[in-house]
Amino acid sequence: MAKVRVQVWRSVQPGHVQTADLTLPACATVADAIALLGWPETAGCGIWGRACTLDTVLTSGDRVELYRALTVDPKVARRERFAQQGARGAGLFSARRPHSKAGY
Numbered sequence: 001m002a003k004v005r006v007q008v009w010r011s012v013q014p015g016h017v018q019t020a021d022l023t024l025p026a027c028a029t030v031a032d033a034i035a036l037l038g039w040p041e042t043a044g045c046g047i048w049g050r051a052c053t054l055d056t057v058l059t060s061g062d063r064v065e066l067y068r069a070l071t072v073d074p075k076v077a078r079r080e081r082f083a084q085q086g087a088r089g090a091g092l093f094s095a096r097r098p099h100s101k102a103g104y
Helices: 030-037 072-085
Strands: 003-015 016-025 042-048 051-053 063-067
Touching: 003 030, 003 051, 030 042, 030 063
Parallel strands: 003 063
Antiparallel strands: 003 016, 042 051, 042 063
């Protein structure tokens, strides 16, 4: 029976990555790989950075990535950063020459 060699990556916390090399049967899915490792369910998964489902069949050389849930909505974080910086300190023309017209 043919075997498939894959890597499974997950990040439990920022800056900390866990990896595992697996050899699975040819018809194995992402769910089979996660179950074999015993890792808990995640917010999402992907293969080489592209989103996939748990029933996706794996091929040799795949890198399965398990994603954690977002702690902050990116839109909210951007609004908060902009509010802290202020309107004058941000944007394309924030650093301009003294005594110059706006936009130059």
